Amino acid sequence: MRPDHTWHRPMLACAGLMLVMSVASAVGLLVDDRLVAGAPAWLKPFKFAVSFTVYAFSWAWLVSLLRTRRRLVHTISTLVVVVILVEYAVITLQAARGTRSHFNVATPLDEALFSVMGVSITALWTGTLVLTLFLLRTRIDDAANRWGVRFGAVLSLIGLALGGLMVVPTPHQAATLGTDAFDGLIGAHSVGVPDGGPGLPLTGWSTVGGDLRIPHFVGMHALQALPLVVVILVLLSRRYARLRDDAVRGRLVIVAGLAYAGALALVTWQALRGQPLIAPDGLTLTALGGLVIATALGTVRALRPTASVPSSPPAHPVDQEAFSRP
Known part of the structure; x- marks a missing residue:
């Protein structure tokens, strides 16, 4: 029987949503002339949306290569998607408010949002670490594929x-x-x-x-x-x-x-x-x-x-x- 090669659907959905937000942020760049720390207010949401798009799409594929602990892998990948959405929501909220999302502890609200971002990025890294360890243990017969995936991850x-x-x-x-x-x-x-x-x-x-x-x-x-x-x-x-x-x-x-x-x-x-x-x-x-x-x-x-x-x-x-x- 052929192994299941289904790409991770929540990751694909996340990539699609971030692609939409890339376009929305690009529109924001055109219609909103506010500056935050010397840069257009919607530049950070645009850059993060593009980055999250390619990250989620890449891991949607990579998760399909994993052959062991499929349920655990799917759960971790889904949690990573949730973390990405939380991170991006804070970035977008702060852009809409016309203030910094990163490093900002000027007010109790800013400090709370930055703390949420700190927790979310730690969770993102931890989830990626676990997925990477599973990936390193996956047998890949073709040498170029094997080393490209492993070095990349x-x-x-x-x-x-x-x-x-x-x-x-x-x-x-x-x-x-x-x-x-x-x-x-x-x-x-x-x-x-x-x-x-x-x-x-x-x-x-x-x-x-x-x-x-x-x-x-x-x-x-x-x-x-x-x-x-x-x-x-x-x-x-x-x-x-x-x-x-x-x-x-x-x-x-x-x-x-x-x-x-x-x-x-x-x-x-x-x-x-x-x-x-x-x-x-x-x-x-x-x-x-x-x-x-x-x-x-x-x-x-x-x-x-x-x-x-x-x-x-x-x-x-x-x-x-x-x-x-x-």
């Missing part, structure tokens, strides 16, 4: 955790807490400069200081980037015979995963040093150069032929029959 989990760096009080906040000089904020996404300064278009990432949103974003979306590498390799295998070798594709995805991990470490280090993404210093460029060289050497080594190369292209990376029971 683990690095996404790390990216979620890096968001915790933003809730650490800045030196000024710690020094003024409990005094009249306290500005009602605990935590920041910028390093070395105040939040709300000059930033890149759309993302708002600081162009004058470090920005902890960058490693948070880069890490989280490994969940989409590395499976995409697998898709690209499958497509290229139709033209290049070397890529029809499962072992070669698997090694290339390992190189991609390690390179992605290196890039995540690099942008985290850069942000913590208070350095803008678009203005790297010599030390950052040296580290980047080393990462590029190591990736290139790893790619060359990964492309070495193995004993035999299959004559037919590999299965598509989202072909569920590539995944088998443990």
Whole structure:
């Protein structure tokens, strides 16, 4: 009997709802000219809606690959959906009120809402951790699929955790807490400069200081980037015979995963040093150069032929029959 490969429906519904909210937030950007911390009031709801859309869609698929403890997995995934909806509801409410959702403890209501967000993001990370552990134990026969899914899930989990760096009080906040000089904020996404300064278009990432949103974003979306590498390799295998070798594709995805991990470490280090993404210093460029060289050497080594190369292209990376029971 074929195993159940049904995608997780609550996750799919969540992805659909967040897609709708992406459009609604985009409309808000067009019709509401209010600014919150120097950015359009509806920019944060828009960015979170897009991020939650791809997160929920990705896990709706990944949950379908899990073969053990199906009822527990379904329950945890559904709870993660609830947490996402709570988190997004607070973000939207605060945008509608024209105030910050993150780091805001200026009033009892703001503090309560920020506390709810803190609990929800902790629950989201914990639920994702459990799902990731189940995923790591799932047997995946195709090497490229196996390493793409595993690297993507683990690095996404790390990216979620890096968001915790933003809730650490800045030196000024710690020094003024409990005094009249306290500005009602605990935590920041910028390093070395105040939040709300000059930033890149759309993302708002600081162009004058470090920005902890960058490693948070880069890490989280490994969940989409590395499976995409697998898709690209499958497509290229139709033209290049070397890529029809499962072992070669698997090694290339390992190189991609390690390179992605290196890039995540690099942008985290850069942000913590208070350095803008678009203005790297010599030390950052040296580290980047080393990462590029190591990736290139790893790619060359990964492309070495193995004993035999299959004559037919590999299965598509989202072909569920590539995944088998443990």
